[in-house]
Amino acid sequence: MTLAKNQKSSLSRLYKKVSSKRSESSRNLEDESRTSSNSSGSSSLNVNELRTVFDYMDANSDGKISGEELQSCVSLLGGxxxxxxxxxxxxxxxxxxxxFIDFEEFLKLMEGEDGSDEERRKELKEAFGMYVMEGxxxxxxASLRRTLSRLGESCTVDACKVMIRGFDQNDDGVLSFDEFVLMMR
Structure with a gap:
């Protein structure tokens, strides 16, 4: 996996962390405006979502991401x-x-690293492994709650059950890898 791909995965996780703090109504409005997919078939974040990530990374709000800000945010994600x-x-x-990386440069960075389906599946498998308990x-x-806690999010097991229910296609109360892939689109 290339450095840029590692960074994009980290930035995608950062986006998910930042976006989880938004209100449900705001999330629903953004879901309606989310772009469906790019030419490679993988989902892409829309400009508003990328702005959210960019603004979070731009700790001093100067409109640019410094190397230190980038390093700090990746570190927050455990990278x-x-x-x-x-x-x-x-x-x-x-x-x-x-x-520095300004917003336009950030957009190009985030949109330019899609990779093949095989690479995407491998990345998703690695991400899935972060949430799965050993064995x-x-x-x-419980495993979702544990992982979210590691990312600094406090969440009850009941709230995690609700999150899982949204993507649990066979109603077994857990997410399989295939269900996780659908969730990540």
């Missing part, structure tokens, strides 16, 4: 980027050469 990796990401994304093959309410 790690070395100073050299951060420098490489900024250098390859920074079109205007100012040493299990599905996401339970």
């Amino acid at each position: 790690a980027l070395s100073s050299r990796e951060v420098e490489e990401v900024v250098k390859t994304s920074d079109v205007d050469g100012d040493g 299990e093959e599905f996401i339970t309410a």
Whole structure:
């Protein structure tokens, strides 16, 4: 997996973390405006959603993401980027050469790293593994709660059951990998 793909996965997780704090009504309105899919068939975030992630990462609200801000946000997600990796990401994304990633550059970065279906499936398998308890093959309410807690979100098991119910196609109370894939679209 390339550095940019690692960063995009981390940024996607960051988006999910940030967006989970929005109100339900706001989420429903944005769901209606969500873009369905790009040419590779994977779902894409719309500009408003990407703005939410960008603004969260732009800690000092100067309209640019510095290497330090990028590194800090990836770290919040349990990931790690070395100073050299951060420098490489900024250098390859920074079109205007100012040493920062502005919103337009951020959009290009996020939209330009789709990869093949096989790579996407591998990434989803890795993400799925973060939520599954050892020895299990599905996401339970307890395992979802545990993972969300690691990301700094407090959530009850009952609330996690409600989240799972939204994507649980066979009503068994857990999410299989296939159901997880549908959820991530």
